[in-house]
Amino acid sequence: MWLKAPTDITDIKLLPNEVHIWRENLENVKPSLEYFTQILSEDELGRAKRFHFEQHRQRFIAGRGILRSILGRYLNIEPSKIRFDYEPRGKPFLDRNYHRNLGFNLSHSQNFALYAVTLNDSIGVDLECFNSTTDVVSLAQRFFLPSEFAAIKSAPQEQQQQLFFRYWTCKEAYLKATGTGLKDLQKVEISLTPEQPARLNVPGEWKLIEIKPFLNCAAAIAISSRDLQLKYWDFGS
Incomplete structure (x- = not known):
């Protein structure tokens, strides 16, 4: 690739x-x-x-x-x-x-x-490397929507890090594309599962792409065009 x-x-x-x-x-x-x-x-x-x-x-x-x-x-x-x-x-x-x-x-x-x-x-675009010392459940409770926090909390412990950083990179990629600050993390709804790619639930023609450019990292790109x-x-x- x-x-x-x-x-x-x-x-x-x-x-x-x-x-x-x-x-x-x-x-x-x-x-x-x-x-x-x-x-x-x-x-x-x-x-x-x-x-x-x-x-x-x-x-x-x-x-x-x-x-x-x-x-x-x-x-x-x-x-x-x-x-x-x-x-x-x-x-x-x-x-x-x-x-x-x-x-x-x-x-x-x-x-x-x-x-x-x-x-x-x-x-x-946002890139985040996994960090095993990060309390991702507490951060998700503080910054994410209740449904997103619930998805991370209920996931097996070995999947929580990956899920958290997938949510985070998808949200931040969109906020950077729109020029909005991290204060709006809870206003951006992301749908994803361990098996399915993320989907951005916001108005407009937005395309969200998850990629894995490096080992033990999550990354996402958000752009206001689909094709x-x-x-x-x-x-x-």
């Missing part, structure tokens, strides 16, 4: 009915950290410096450097020349004064990063 990314940017075509999904293990790009630092903007470097731990600083630099490198392929410009703007809740988008319409979103969890690129603006084809790329291959 995951394809080796071509080195020639002209070989990557993004059609109106496509979503391109990119993945990377940030440990693999440590040799490129110096280059990524050089292509980040001043405000991105300022954000990186605010991280207390060096590991988190490096993850941010790598994540944004990869984002610029990916978008530069589609825009056919140097990654350092890309200009971002931000929605009120922090979702980045391309500055329309400088770039053509191109929608994207990104998510990081631990050492992993996931990106989605499309010609549709309303897209959100789409997905392509999957490995950034560093």
Whole structure:
């Protein structure tokens, strides 16, 4: 499913009915950290410096450097020349004064990063790695709808982690696509089972896709269009 990314940017075509999904293990790009630092903007470097731990600083630099490198392929410009703007809740988008319409979103969890690129603006992606120390039942009771909490609580213990993070990534992907904050987690209803894919129960023509880009992780993409084809790329291959 995951394809080796071509080195020639002209070989990557993004059609109106496509979503391109990119993945990377940030440990693999440590040799490129110096280059990524050089292509980040001043405000991105300022954000990186605010991280207390060096590991988190490096993850941010790598994540944004990869984002610029990916978008530069589609825009056919140097990654350092890309200009971002931000929605009120922090979702980045391309500055329309400088770039053509191109929608994207990104998510990081631990050492992993996931990106989605499309010609549709309303897209959100979320990636979460499983954490055995997380009290998922308590979190579900606090943030999810009663039916969702009941589904997690009644599931066998070995399935609770996976179910919780499937719910979480599906909800957050939609909230990121709409630019809404996590305060609205309980307003987004998701239907899923251990055997069946998730379904987004909200008004409008929304498509929800669950994927497994890495072991022991859950991920979801939400986009405001149903008739789409997905392509999957490995950034560093």
